[in-house]
Amino acid sequence: MSLPVDCLFCQFVNGTLETEIVGQNQRAIAFRDINPQAPLHVLVIPREHFADVATLAAADPAALADVVELAQEVAMDEADGEYRLIFNSGPEAGQSVFHVHGHVLGGTRLGWTPA
Numbered sequence: 001m002s003l004p005v006d007c008l009f010c011q012f013v014n015g016t017l018e019t020e021i022v023g024q025n026q027r028a029i030a031f032r033d034i035n036p037q038a039p040l041h042v043l044v045i046p047r048e049h050f051a052d053v054a055t056l057a058a059a060d061p062a063a064l065a066d067v068v069e070l071a072q073e074v075a076m077d078e079a080d081g082e083y084r085l086i087f088n089s090g091p092e093a094g095q096s097v098f099h100v101h102g103h104v105l106g107g108t109r110l111g112w113t114p115a
């Protein structure tokens, strides 16, 4: 796991690096994925650093609730509230950034071919 000081997404939260933020609430922010896989592809993350969604759920359920609420808001704004919310957990599942993030995907009819 990256230390928060080296973490790309922590740098988006604290403003050290710029990104296109499309929504935020008390404990979470949302920004566009740099390599979109659907017309809507936004990442929702807690402001605080946790490696994965299970760690976040155990440590700060209110922050996880804010992440999910923000995903819903972005999808309501940009995809009529119909979307997929994915948390890759571990390298084998495709996780490459170890600051928990939900992928909010939508804006078209989505396929289903993860393997």
Ligand code: 5GP
Residues within 6 Å of the ligand: 008, 019, 031, 032, 033, 034, 035, 036, 088, 094, 095, 096, 097, 098
């Ligand atoms: P993971 O593979 O960990 O589930 O998802 C990481 C996501 O972060 C990828 O979809 C990738 O495109 C996105 N990403 C990686 N680097 C950056 C960046 O510098 N800015 C933004 N906005 N997204 C990034």
Ligand code: ZN
Residues within 6 Å of the ligand: 004, 007, 008, 009, 010, 011, 048, 049, 050, 098, 099
């Ligand atoms: Zn982080």
